[in-house]
Structure formats: structure tokens, C-alpha cells
Amino acid sequence: MANEFDPKKEKERLGDPALDPFEIEFLPEFQQGRGPREAFINEHGVLIGDHDYESPNSPLNSWSKDTDPAVMAGDEWVHPYKDVGFQTAENRNYFEKGIQPQGGIFMHPTHDVAFEGDNDPSQEKEKKQDK
Numbered sequence: 001m002a003n004e005f006d007p008k009k010e011k012e013r014l015g016d017p018a019l020d021p022f023e024i025e026f027l028p029e030f031q032q033g034r035g036p037r038e039a040f041i042n043e044h045g046v047l048i049g050d051h052d053y054e055s056p057n058s059p060l061n062s063w064s065k066d067t068d069p070a071v072m073a074g075d076e077w078v079h080p081y082k083d084v085g086f087q088t089a090e091n092r093n094y095f096e097k098g099i100q101p102q103g104g105i106f107m108h109p110t111h112d113v114a115f116e117g118d119n120d121p122s123q124e125k126e127k128k129q130d131k
Helices: 007-014 089-097 121-130
Strands: none
Touching: none
């Protein structure tokens, strides 16, 4: 099959990783220990870091109502330099300018909606009595 996806050939096609137009300018303190600059093939045979997101082995290409989204969780799905999430204004401010993200932007103005799954139910009663 001439059209079969070969991750190793695809990696070669991508060429020099230093010429990536999508990569942001990380401050030096964020470049230490990040991982590879070049595209890599994760343990599922999916090419990560090519910006096409069209690898035939990717769960994105065979998604259904029965697909568990957790199948794409973890660092193996994120490129340390070329992830699309780095393009957001918040991430660019942080990684390129060192501006810390503002806390509390997703907080409810009057209710504490934090998940308290690690708390002992007996302590929960004490917390309510302390208020």
C-alpha cells in the first residue's frame, strides 16, 4: 500500500525542527528540560508536533460516542514546544514574557464550587459549623 501512513517517513518530511512557524519564543527558564523540539511518535504510533493533527492512528480520526476521552490524556499527546495551546494570549504572556496568569478567572462570584473529593465527610460537617 503506497498510501499507508509511515510515522518515521512523516517525521523526516517535516525537516528542521528549528524552522517551525508555530513555535512560540520561550523564555530561557522555560526551555530547560522541556523535551524534544522535533516531532515525535508517541506510544500509540501517532505523530505529535506536526500541526496537521491528521495522523491515521489518532483517536481523533476514529472518534465516536463510545470513545473515552481519557484515551488522549497525558503528556504523550502534547508537544513540549509546538502544542496549539501555546498560541493562546495567556500562554504567550506566561512563556514569552513571564507574566503570571491571573487567578480566579473561573471562580463563581458567590459560591465555592471546588471539588472536595479528598475530604473526609466527617470534616465537612465541622467546616459548616465553623462558618
